[in-house]
Amino acid sequence: MEQTFDVSNAVAAELAGISDGVLDALRERLGCTVRLRGNQVTLDGDAREVENARAVIDELVELVEGGHQVGGHTVDAVLGTLDAGQDVREVFDAVVWRHRDKKIAPKTVTQKAYVDAIRRSTVTFGIGPAGTGKTYLAMAAAVAALHEREVARIILTRPAVEAGERLGFLPGDLMAKVDPYLRPLFDALYDMLEPDKANNLMERGTIEVAPLAFMRGRAQPVTTPVLTLKGFRPIGSLRIGDLVIGSNGLPTPVIGVYPQGSKEVFRLRTQDGASTLCCGEHLWQVFTPEDRKRDNAGRIVETREMIGRLRRAHQHRYELPLLSWPAWHKPQPVPIDPYALGLLLGDGCITTRTTPSFTTADPELAEALEESLPGIELRWKGAYDYILRHVDGHRGGVIVANPVTQALRELSLAGTRSSTKFIPDLYLRNSVEVRIGVLQGLLDTDGGPVVQRGRTCRIQYTTCSPQLRDGVVELVRSLGGVAYLRRRVAEGRVGGYARGRVVEHRNDAFVLDIRLPGAVDPFRLARKRELYERDGGGRPMRFVDSIEPEGVTECVCIQVAAEDSLYVTEDFLVTHNTLNDSFIILDEAQNTSPEQMQMFLTRLGFGSKVVVTGDVTQIDLPRESRSGLVHVRDVLGGIDGITFIEFGHKDVVRHKLVQLIVEAYKEHTDERNR
Numbered sequence: 001m002e003q004t005f006d007v008s009n010a011v012a013a014e015l016a017g018i019s020d021g022v023l024d025a026l027r028e029r030l031g032c033t034v035r036l037r038g039n040q041v042t043l044d045g046d047a048r049e050v051e052n053a054r055a056v057i058d059e060l061v062e063l064v065e066g067g068h069q070v071g072g073h074t075v076d077a078v079l080g081t082l083d084a085g086q087d088v089r090e091v092f093d094a095v096v097w098r099h100r101d102k103k104i105a106p107k108t109v110t111q112k113a114y115v116d117a118i119r120r121s122t123v124t125f126g127i128g129p130a131g132t133g134k135t136y137l138a139m140a141a142a143v144a145a146l147h148e149r150e151v152a153r154i155i156l157t158r159p160a161v162e163a164g165e166r167l168g169f170l171p172g173d174l175m176a177k178v179d180p181y182l183r184p185l186f187d188a189l190y191d192m193l194e195p196d197k198a199n200n201l202m203e204r205g206t207i208e209v210a211p212l213a214f215m216r217g218r219a220q221p222v223t224t225p226v227l228t229l230k231g232f233r234p235i236g237s238l239r240i241g242d243l244v245i246g247s248n249g250l251p252t253p254v255i256g257v258y259p260q261g262s263k264e265v266f267r268l269r270t271q272d273g274a275s276t277l278c279c280g281e282h283l284w285q286v287f288t289p290e291d292r293k294r295d296n297a298g299r300i301v302e303t304r305e306m307i308g309r310l311r312r313a314h315q316h317r318y319e320l321p322l323l324s325w326p327a328w329h330k331p332q333p334v335p336i337d338p339y340a341l342g343l344l345l346g347d348g349c350i351t352t353r354t355t356p357s358f359t360t361a362d363p364e365l366a367e368a369l370e371e372s373l374p375g376i377e378l379r380w381k382g383a384y385d386y387i388l389r390h391v392d393g394h395r396g397g398v399i400v401a402n403p404v405t406q407a408l409r410e411l412s413l414a415g416t417r418s419s420t421k422f423i424p425d426l427y428l429r430n431s432v433e434v435r436i437g438v439l440q441g442l443l444d445t446d447g448g449p450v451v452q453r454g455r456t457c458r459i460q461y462t463t464c465s466p467q468l469r470d471g472v473v474e475l476v477r478s479l480g481g482v483a484y485l486r487r488r489v490a491e492g493r494v495g496g497y498a499r500g501r502v503v504e505h506r507n508d509a510f511v512l513d514i515r516l517p518g519a520v521d522p523f524r525l526a527r528k529r530e531l532y533e534r535d536g537g538g539r540p541m542r543f544v545d546s547i548e549p550e551g552v553t554e555c556v557c558i559q560v561a562a563e564d565s566l567y568v569t570e571d572f573l574v575t576h577n578t579l580n581d582s583f584i585i586l587d588e589a590q591n592t593s594p595e596q597m598q599m600f601l602t603r604l605g606f607g608s609k610v611v612v613t614g615d616v617t618q619i620d621l622p623r624e625s626r627s628g629l630v631h632v633r634d635v636l637g638g639i640d641g642i643t644f645i646e647f648g649h650k651d652v653v654r655h656k657l658v659q660l661i662v663e664a665y666k667e668h669t670d671e672r673n674r
Contacts (some may be wrong), residue, residue, distance in 0.1 A: 342441015
């Protein structure tokens with residue numbers, strides 16, 4: 001049978017291809033003679049073969065008319081799609097990414113299933129021989145997800161097993177060391193984005209490229225305190241299942257603990273004096289001025305990315321998040337009302353050598369103290385002094401213990417003076433109401449609003465007790481606020497007057513400038529509360545001020561179950577430790593160990609996707625080592641959200657000879673196994 005039909009000039013040019021590449025593929029794959037003269041196609045051969053060939057060429061014509069570029073491999077793709085009973089246009093029109101006039105789309109049924117799996121599943125494994133488009137399609141999906149703002153960053157990683165991951169022995173900086181191992185990822189990236197745009201995204205950290213060994217080190221020293229339900233504990237003592245405090249102030253379980261060995265660490269300090277230690281790859285959620293201006297949700301950066309870029313002119317560049325709600329602590333009964341304790345710590349005499357007393361020029365505070373202490377009456381002594389007397393403790397009557405004195409002894413506050421007072425742990429780590437009550441008592445006595453023209457109202461608190469200073473700072477930070485500290489030395493300061501006599505300063509004074517979130521009322525005293533509410537308290541902010549090297553020490557990494565992956569470390573700094581809102585590609589995964597594969601997969605954060613690619617026939621690990629890619633199929637098969645896609649030699653979209661080579665090696669391996 002002979003069949004002749006016409007095609008457009010554009011289609012004829014594509015069918016001919018370079019050096020008749022498409023025609024040669026058609027003649028080789030189809031069981032009939034194929035001729036192209038001008039824009040006229042002639043098919044000659046068995047009737048059934050001619051009919052099948054016409055169906056293939058019709059599909060190629062539709063693809064060309066639809067804007068697709070065709071080549072010799074396209075013939076195989078069309079044949080495979082038709083054999084699978086699927087619509088050719090449905091496969092080829094599933095465009096993953098467009099760049100200028102270039103469209104990146106699946107070319108085989110397996111590639112279409114792979115792209116669908118990436119879009120549908122959280123973790124996708126693409127396993128198969130080289131040339132099947134595993135990495136290229138994954139990169140296209142990542143760039144598309146970043147463009148559509150489905151993710152905030154792309155992370156590309158690959159095991160540098162050929163160098164034994166001993167990159168320190170290679171010349172050049174980090175990028176020069178890892179470039180040979182990551183070159184395929186670079187090539188795919190530059191094929192899908194303008195070079196300037198790709199470089200800009202990498203400089204900003206939006207696209208991170210690193211060998212697998214460098215992904216594990218998002219860690220802190222084992223002695224670094226982390227906030228738990230029982231106060232701060234060293235991060236090295238935490239175990240899976242322990243509860244730590246997240247950014248929302250609520251407990252969140254630890255779901256992973258990963259020792260990291262000795263690593264170089266840095267001291268990160270904020271402008272309010274808080275600091276912590278972390279490694280250079282440790283993650284932080286930050287807000288830049290641009291993020292605040294555009295009301296963005298911030299970005300995730302590594303410690304090393306911020307070094308040398310902390311300021312823009314005189315403006316801090318990186319703002320850290322604060323607790324969005326006060327840190328949760330288990331409510332516990334207390335012997336003295338929290339507000340009353342705050343008042344006594346501020347203006348009370350609690351040496352207990354005599355009956356406790358209270359000094360204030362505000363009758364409102366005296367009334368409030370009396371109301372909050374059952375069984376106690378405030379008896380005016382003269383001027384601004386009041387005695388806290390038991391209601392049944394009159395002269396000549398029965399001797400009764402003063403309940404305030406008893407409570408002070410129970411709290412170990414009895415005998416403390418203005419320079420040695422402190423906030424008991426029972427009040428520091430109690431319910432939000434207890435902590436706010438203590439703080440309000442302290443601020444109503446020794447604190448107050450500071451009003452400046454054109455600025456919001458800040459809170460100032462002064463004490464000469466280092467312990468009380470530290471307690472107030474902890475209270476403020478645990479409520480989601482910040483406290484700036486300065487010291488006024490006693491030596492050389494002009495003394496004050498009390499009852500007509502000069503009183504010299506015996507102790508240094510500590511002055512705290514405090515900013516609290518809007519949900520926390522700092523004052524109960526009417527005159528202070530009205531002034532604060534009139535001018536507003538502003539928004540507490542915490543900026544990264546410096547990052548300095550601090551040597552090498554043993555480190556550990558934890559993963560928490562919080563949705564934003566944030567937890568509270570020392571000084572109530574909110575830090576990050578997994579890869580949220582990221583598109584992560586692990587290439588050449590056959591060269592990972594099972595431990596590396598587990599470490600990598602547990603880096604998965606919320607809103608993220610992971611694509612793992614590899615060829616289990618090209619393992620470069622030592623003979624006695626098992627591939628993590630082989631092991632993971634046995635462990636994770638059948639879990640919802642994880643999909644395994646197996647590519648074969650028919651999915652090779654490179655030169656036809658590559659497909660034949662892959663097929664020959666597979667047959668040889670199968671024969672040897674038999």
